[in-house]
Amino acid sequence: MEYSVVSATNFNAWFGDNHVVKDVTIKIEKNQVIAVMGPSGCGKTTFLRCINRMHELIPGATAKGSLKLYDDDVYTMNPIYVRYKIGMVFQRPNPFPNLSIYDNVVAGYKLNGLRMHKADMDHIVEKSLTSAALWKEVKDSLHKKGTFLSGGQQQRLCIARAIAMEPEVILFDEPTSALDPISTSSVEQLFHELKVNYTLIIVTHNMQQAARVSDKTAFFYVGELVEFDETKTMFTAPKDIRTQNYITGRFS
Amino acid sequence: MSMSPSDTSNKKKPKKDTVANATVDGTIAGKEQMTLMKNKRLDLSYVQMKWETVFRRILIVMSVIMLIVVAGILATLIVQSWPSIKSLGIGYLWGKVWDPVNNVYGAFPFLIGTLLTSFTALIISVPFSYAISIYLGEYNTKGWLSNLLKNTIELIAAVPSIIYGFWALFVLVPIVRSFEMKIGVAPYGVGVCSASLVLAVMIIPYAASLGTSLIRMVPSPLKEGAYALGATRFEVIRSVILPYTRSGLFAGILLSLGRALGETMAVTVLIGNTSAIANSFKEVFFGPGNTMASVIANEFAEADHPVYLSALIELGLVLFFVTVIINLIGKRIITRYTHH
Numbered sequence: 366m367e368y369s370v371v372s373a374t375n376f377n378a379w380f381g382d383n384h385v386v387k388d389v390t391i392k393i394e395k396n397q398v399i400a401v402m403g404p405s406g407c408g409k410t411t412f413l414r415c416i417n418r419m420h421e422l423i424p425g426a427t428a429k430g431s432l433k434l435y436d437d438d439v440y441t442m443n444p445i446y447v448r449y450k451i452g453m454v455f456q457r458p459n460p461f462p463n464l465s466i467y468d469n470v471v472a473g474y475k476l477n478g479l480r481m482h483k484a485d486m487d488h489i490v491e492k493s494l495t496s497a498a499l500w501k502e503v504k505d506s507l508h509k510k511g512t513f514l515s516g517g518q519q520q521r522l523c524i525a526r527a528i529a530m531e532p533e534v535i536l537f538d539e540p541t542s543a544l545d546p547i548s549t550s551s552v553e554q555l556f557h558e559l560k561v562n563y564t565l566i567i568v569t570h571n572m573q574q575a576a577r578v579s580d581k582t583a584f585f586y587v588g589e590l591v592e593f594d595e596t597k598t599m600f601t602a603p604k605d606i607r608t609q610n611y612i613t614g615r616f617s
Numbered sequence: 618m619s620m621s622p623s624d625t626s627n628k629k630k631p632k633k634d635t636v637a638n639a640t641v642d643g644t645i646a647g648k649e650q651m652t653l654m655k656n657k658r659l660d661l662s663y664v665q666m667k668w669e670t671v672f673r674r675i676l677i678v679m680s681v682i683m684l685i686v687v688a689g690i691l692a693t694l695i696v697q698s699w700p701s702i703k704s705l706g707i708g709y710l711w712g713k714v715w716d717p718v719n720n721v722y723g724a725f726p727f728l729i730g731t732l733l734t735s736f737t738a739l740i741i742s743v744p745f746s747y748a749i750s751i752y753l754g755e756y757n758t759k760g761w762l763s764n765l766l767k768n769t770i771e772l773i774a775a776v777p778s779i780i781y782g783f784w785a786l787f788v789l790v791p792i793v794r795s796f797e798m799k800i801g802v803a804p805y806g807v808g809v810c811s812a813s814l815v816l817a818v819m820i821i822p823y824a825a826s827l828g829t830s831l832i833r834m835v836p837s838p839l840k841e842g843a844y845a846l847g848a849t850r851f852e853v854i855r856s857v858i859l860p861y862t863r864s865g866l867f868a869g870i871l872l873s874l875g876r877a878l879g880e881t882m883a884v885t886v887l888i889g890n891t892s893a894i895a896n897s898f899k900e901v902f903f904g905p906g907n908t909m910a911s912v913i914a915n916e917f918a919e920a921d922h923p924v925y926l927s928a929l930i931e932l933g934l935v936l937f938f939v940t941v942i943i944n945l946i947g948k949r950i951i952t953r954y955t956h957h
Contacts, residue, residue: 445847448845456838457838459839459841462839462861473847473848476843476848
């Protein structure tokens with residue numbers, strides 16, 4: 366068995382009194398694409414947001430249990446450092462509207478007031494945009510505002526922005542649900558290329574997408590992690606009746 | 618007319634119920650009722666269509682009335698100040714002496730007084746309005762403390778200005794006076810400094826409450842995008858929230874500046890009412906002065922000479938234009954910030 370990048374043990378999360386993630390134990394291996402699926406309100410997005418400690422930004426939200434990045438407990442680390450190491454891409458593309466494409470890519474460095482040489486910055490921008498399959502489309506308009514791009518391009522810009530920080534893990538919260546089919550397939554294509562360097566955890570509503578892009582799939586139901594297995598096994602021979610009902614469309 | 622749509626809709630409801638009953642009882646009664654209903658519906662749609670036109674006209678008339686009122690004010694100011702414009706000319710604007718006894722009128726000291734008090738007040742108030750906006754908009758958006766603060770700050774705008782004037786006269790002026798003694802200027806107490814301080818307090822709510830609402834409206838995906846890149850709260854405020862709300866915050870400041878320029882009562886009580894211009898900046902700032910609004914308030918009742926009265930009205934005209942010009946410049950800055 367490979368070394369696990371992210372591992373949760375008996376992990377719980379709440380919104381006030383509402384127990385949304387219940388006793389989740391999971392080990393996520395390096396350079397894999399993990400799909401997290403389940404019906405609406407099953408706690409999958411909350412669990413994702415717990416991994417980079419975005420959950421606690423919401424007033425009244427709490428979490429308990431062990432969650433590790435390699436050997437370090439995420440909840441004893443500085444949250445700022447956690448978010449450097451674990452990037453995130455959101456449901457709706459959210460490039461910073463006041464920044465150019467170039468500045469959006471290096472926003473992580475600029476926000477934190479890190480100074481660097483122009484040449485290094487150029488290098489990071491080109492590398493990140495190339496990895497996000499956006500370089501060819503935008504290389505002549507790097508200094509235009511990021512919000513001029515199409516939805517799919519904006520989402521790839523957000524991916525480039527996450528990659529630029531050289532994270533270990535990138536979290537995707539329903540990254541294609543606001544995109545058209547063509548943009549969706551270009552983002553999915555990207556997942557295959559990104560997993561060479563990163564570990565990807567993708568929350569998705571779309572079972573076909575989970576089947577297409579992931580190595581392993583986690584199925585959440587009412588806050589519990591019901592099943593976590595190879596995607597192929599999961600879709601062909603689910604062990605739990607709830608997983609089976611979900612993938613055969615008996616509830617959504 | 619304005620009652621008619623609600624009237625018809627009230628009548629309609631019971632009718633519907635009787636129709637339902639009738640159809641249960643018998644078909645003939647039901648049919649009659651149905652045709653009745655149909656006619657009623659036709660009438661209703663006619664009334665509805667008519668109301669659309671009438672409503673739109675009411676809106677237009679109301680808006681145009683405001684335009685006429687402003688034009689009327691401007692026309693009155695120009696007509697009434699015509700004698701003064703004719704006899705004093707453009708030199709009125711930079712004439713440094715205001716001496717009604719000898720029929721010499723120069724608006725310059727008051728122009729300076731208005732601009733100095735307003736901009737000093739603005740400089741003092743801006744850090745407070747920004748701090749309050751950020752605290753109530755981002756840090757403490759819910760709960761009793763947040764509500765208490767927000768309501769209190771909005772209440773500041775509701776307190777009549779004469780009350781500020783009196784409060785400052787009894788509390789603030791002695792403090793300013795003792796400070797003036799310490800730094801070695803004539804200890805008047807009343808003057809530009811006191812007036813600016815009170816003005817600053819009075820105008821804070823305008824920028825602060827607008828700023829609070831704007832900062833609360835910053836889309837959370839945008840903030841989360843920055844947090845997810847490892848930004849601290851301060852960095853999110855500096856790099857996401859403030860750039861996003863920049864033009865709106867500036868508009869709030871402009872709103873409070875407009876208020877400061879025209880504020881009359883509190884300033885009249887505190888400014889010290891002198892028409893002479895002091896020699897050094899220190900004396901101008903700590904000594905008594907006058908603003909355009911305070912001169913009008915103070916001298917209007919005793920203006921016995923036609924040119925004197927007309928010169929005071931011309932002051933009003935100048936104040937009108939100063940406010941308009943500052944607002945236009947502000948609008949230019951806002952559009953430049955938003956469209957680039």
